[in-house]
């Protein structure tokens with residue numbers, strides 16, 4: 597694929613109005629490494645000393661009402677048109693996703709997972725029904741508004757990594773900050789910091805082709821965190837990795853959830869991943885089959901299926917079981933405030949022992 601093609605493919609994720617200029621400036625943006633001293637890496641550039649909290653993206657700074665879902669799908673249909681033929685890939689989905697959840701959307705091939713991911717990530721809009729992100733109906737936003745809210749709220753991780761092949765590791769991590777961080781020096785500090793916490797500070801000049809699969813995915817994770825979005829949305833994040841490296845990536849995402857309070861949403865066919873989840877949404881043939889609320893690392897499915905999305909109710913937004921879910925989340929999955937991003941001057945370096953104890957992942 598040409599560079600133009602790669603850029604085009606990323607336009608849907610990043611702000612299209614600025615990316616071309618950004619790439620042209622990328623070399624000067626990232627060219628020098630003079631300021632990357634050990635000292636820089638120890639300081640969390642996301643920490644805002646004025647208010648004693650870790651700065652997040654502009655949208656995330658808008659105070660969230662925790663009773664409101666971060667993402668809400670109401671009677672969502674996605675119908676693909678193939679000539680004269682229509683195919684409903686999603687059929688009346690109702691789903692509310694709350695801050696602090698680790699949600700796994702699990703389904704077999706063709707069940708509608710990618711279609712769902714595209715809607716949850718505001719990469720597509722529904723044919724019918726509404727998708728609200730941060731209480732905004734995404735169908736009412738134009739493409740540039742959508743790109744902005746998407747850029748602020750969601751970090752994406754893909755099975756195929758989606759790194760720009762002609763840009764270095766550091767430049768890939770810098771890309772999302774082009775639209776959020778005006779201070780280039782600060783952006784570079786943040787990129788250094790993120791590459792450090794994913795254990796790749798020694799690879800910042802490497803091209804993606806010079807990295808292993810696990811390393812590429814760690815770059816993708818660093819990139820997803822660049823603007824410190826409240827939501828990380830991952831499509832089969834371990835699909836191209838061996839099981840050991842996959843576990844490492846999942847443990848890292850788990851740390852982001854447990855320590856930093858990120859809302860993690862993973863779309864996968866791999867049932868092994870449910871051990872990380874606080875809720876599992878099973879989809880089949882474009883419909884939600886059942887939803888299970890779980891305790892982290894439960895060996896078995898102990899919870900009764902939540903029936904709120906069963907066929908007889910699928911066309912109505914059902915809120916009857918939501919309070920239970922929210923209340924559980926509020927108590928079980930509240931990040932440990934001692935280690936929370938907002939309350940300390942380090943993102944993960946001290947509390948992520950697994951990152952630097954995996955030399956064989958290099």
Ligand SMILES: Nc1ncnc2c1ncn2[C@@H]1O[C@H](COP(=O)(O)OP(=O)(O)OP(=O)(O)O)[C@@H](O)[C@H]1O
Pocket residue numbers: 676677678683684685703704705706707708709710711712865
């Ligand atoms: N652009 C499209 N046009 C027509 N049909 C489509 C389109 N995209 C997806 N579909 C159909 O919608 C259904 C759901 O597709 P989707 O890619 O969401 O499934 P999936 O669960 O992600 O599958 P996989 O795990 O194999 O990637 C499939 O039957 C697929 O053939």
